[in-house]
Amino acid sequence: GAVVSQHPSWVICKSGTSVKIECRSLDFQATTMFWYRQFPKQSLMLMATSNEGSKATYEQGVEKDKFLINHASLTLSTLTVTSAHPEDSSFYICSAHKQGDYGYTFGSGTRLTVV
Amino acid sequence: GQNIDQPTEMTATEGAIVQINCTYQTSGFNGLFWYQQHAGEAPTFLSYNVLDGLEEKGRFSSFLSRSKGYSYLLLKELQMKDSASYLCARGGGGNKLTFGTGTQLKVEL
Numbered sequence: 001g002a003v004v005s006q007h008p009s010w011v012i013c014k015s016g017t018s019v020k021i022e023c024r025s026l027d028f029q030a031t032t033m034f035w036y037r038q039f040p041k042q043s044l045m046l047m048a049t050s051n052e053g054s055k056a057t058y059e060q061g062v063e064k065d066k067f068l069i070n071h072a073s074l075t076l077s078t079l080t081v082t083s084a085h086p087e088d089s090s091f092y093i094c095s096a097h098k099q100g101d102y103g104y105t106f107g108s109g110t111r112l113t114v115v
Numbered sequence: 116g117q118n119i120d121q122p123t124e125m126t127a128t129e130g131a132i133v134q135i136n137c138t139y140q141t142s143g144f145n146g147l148f149w150y151q152q153h154a155g156e157a158p159t160f161l162s163y164n165v166l167d168g169l170e171e172k173g174r175f176s177s178f179l180s181r182s183k184g185y186s187y188l189l190l191k192e193l194q195m196k197d198s199a200s201y202l203c204a205r206g207g208g209g210n211k212l213t214f215g216t217g218t219q220l221k222v223e224l
């Protein structure tokens with residue numbers, strides 16, 4: 001079945017630094033990838049939609065200059081949290097969608113803690 | 116918007132049946148998904164409905180009424196391991212998948 005690999009699983013960084021999270025589709029080409037953020041005991045909030053070779057589409061209220069998304073190939077999307085602050089501490093999850101398929105495959109998530 | 120509403124919490128007894136409801140806005144609808152999520156883990160796919168009616172998969176069933184913007188997830192023969200968050204998610208334009216608030220289910224002895 002379709003597998004999405006997300007790295008790192010967890011990361012601790014200092015305030016003001018940047019963190020990059022990778023999301024790879026291992027056995028299929030993902031025409032669209034999605035990035036979500038989840039705070040404790042809350043649901044997944046869509047941050048942005050990423051299409052290969054084009055700029056990401058951000059949801060209302062999500063700062064595109066702070067959360068940089070790159071989808072350089074059909075198997076890789078990255079999310080970079082720039083100038084991280086403690087309030088950015090959250091669980092970040094990616095999902096990938098294969099054209100022509102109805103399903104979505106999720107990565108295992110990244111726990112980001114900013115200290 | 117695409118408001119997707121679910122109860123926040125539910126409690127049920129082991130061996131019983133529980134129904135988790137979900138309502139959503141119907142415009143631009145492109146399928147209804149249910150996911151299970153344990154704390155600290157990624158969501159796990161449970162079911163998908165795009166046409167009206169009931170889809171059954173073992174102990175889990177999901178129902179959809181497109182005209183009413185309504186779905187439910189039915190869990191039978193509840194087990195302790197079913198304690199988790201259940202997320203209703205709506206497919207929309209651009210293949211976007213938007214999640215509801217999630218229902219935290221607690222299964223008790």
